[in-house]
Amino acid sequence: MEKVFNNQPQYVISFDGFQNNDQHYINHLRKNGWKGQYITVDNCSNKTIPDTVNYSQISSIGEVDVVGCVAPCAGLSSLSTTSKADSPVNDWMYKCSKFVLDKVKPKIFWGENSIFLASNKGRPVADNLAKIGREYGYTFLIYATENKLHGNPQKRPRTFYFYFRNDTFKGKCPILDTLPYEYLSVEDLLSKVENRPNDPMNIPINNLSSPADHPFYQYLYEHYQAKNHRDLVLKIAPTTLNKTNTPSIIGQTVFMNEKNLDGLSDWFFQRGYEKWGKRVLAIKEKFAMGKGAWLRGPQIDRGFIPAFVGDQVMFFIHPYECRYLTFREALSVMAMPQDFELIGNIYSNRNHIAQNVCMSTSMVMSKEIEKILNGTNKTTLDIDNEYLIQDHRKKDQISKIKF
Structure with a gap:
């Protein structure tokens, strides 16, 4: 979102226990002059990240336009042997949503998850998320797509989910404009990877x-x-x-x-x-x-x-x-910045590369959020005890789901 909004995030908020993954991103931000705060919702038992602040120490976050979320997707992932709608891993989506919508109250809150969130398999999870939105005054949209449609070579279907605050959007639910398909082969992607001298990731x-x-x-x-x-x-x-x-x-x-x-x-x-x-x-x-x-x-x-x-x-x-x-090439497959570095024992941490939202796809979503905030997107829909599923793989077909 930084490249789209031209601002670093004001805050990075997480839960205790995720610091081992978060540390790479916080290090990247601070290396690039970030003065914001890293906040844990609960008490922090893991001191991996210096200067961690507990949410109870914050007097006010103030008016927030957008909060982006990376919730664990293993609860619905096809790659998980325990993937199911009632997996405890899905509780992280509920915890994040309740906290952000209740405490932070952004105009838009969005996150990413497995494609099954947009399917019958994930319907109970989607219903729960929509109910959380209704409780706190938000409409709810699920957007189904695939990385390979957005300038990334991975054949990896994903869903993005969006909450829109009722008082900002007059109770209507925005939908994303029809996006052009953009294709990029892995050969073309790797040919663009910078070979910078002294890059510690070029091994x-x-x-x-x-x-x-x-x-x-x-x-x-x-x-x-x-x-x-x-x-x-x-x-x-x-x-x-x-x-x-x-x-x-x-x-x-x-x-x-x-x-x-x-x-x-x-x-x-x-x-x-x-x-x-x-x-x-x-x-x-x-x-x-x-x-x-x-x-x-x-x-x-x-x-x-x-x-x-x-x-x-x-x-x-x-x-x-x-x-x-190389590490740099692997990071580039996930569209990470060319100056992004893993820290610590990078061989032990190499699987963290895969535990990210592909940035080329999330940038497309960020641009659509910017349009929605600016009022330049084309369509909003009235809904009544419903939420929407928009499927980019099916020419942006819209389904209204009662809950």
Whole structure:
């Protein structure tokens, strides 16, 4: 929001326990001259961030236009094994909403979450959020979209949710204007990454090995008779427009040999890769029992890529060079500023890169918020015990949901 509103935030408000993630952002702000306060709603037991202030020490925050929120999304995430509407993780959205709408009372409060918030699976959560808004005098909108539609290569559907204060918007619910689709391949994104001298983030994010050393990479290189790394990438991902996610190199190898996993295991045994030969036989046994198998690992892809989370951060292979990404490149996939730095043990903290809202997408949302505040967006709707779901993936289709 800083780039859109041309102001750093007045405050950063969090809950106790999130300081290990928050510290990177606070360090970035302070490095760039931020004089605002880092505030915890509850008592702070974690002293990771110097000069933390408890909310009870603040006399008044004053009139606030916008509050942006990053609530944990694992409660509804498809990547979480405990994803469900009644997951306790979803309580953070309720706690944040109640606190902000009751205590801070901004004109607009918005946050980001899993795409399931806009689906039947997440309907109980959406209903609860809408009820919280009604209790405190706000209308409620959910906006469904996907990162790849907003200048980022990730095929990662997301939702943004918005509260609009009734006395500011006369009880009507604004909807976002129709946004143009903007596409950016991962190759084009990585080509724009600045290679600045002395950048502490310009080091390999995976310092353990090279992709070329991985036995499954070697198998695919031989199978496709690749001339070089780029040739292998083009053969594995011949088009940039795949609608489904390309499996890891382990998954691709297993699926292409699904009817002859004994032969695949022999390939590894013959080359001295006993561990991987046994792994293939274990996968075969899982399949025979009708079960799934763990097939995640190094990823070769180009164009539009899977969600940059989990193993992807450490094991995404550069589409032009036979290497894993640098920290700077990985941060850039999440559209983080070119001077943003992880602090502390960056190898231990590298998964924090994925625990962010993709900034190129959130910037689009910020621009729409600016228009709504300025009264230049085109549409508001009357609602009565309803909230709205606007789906950008379906030509901005609007659904009214009774609650």
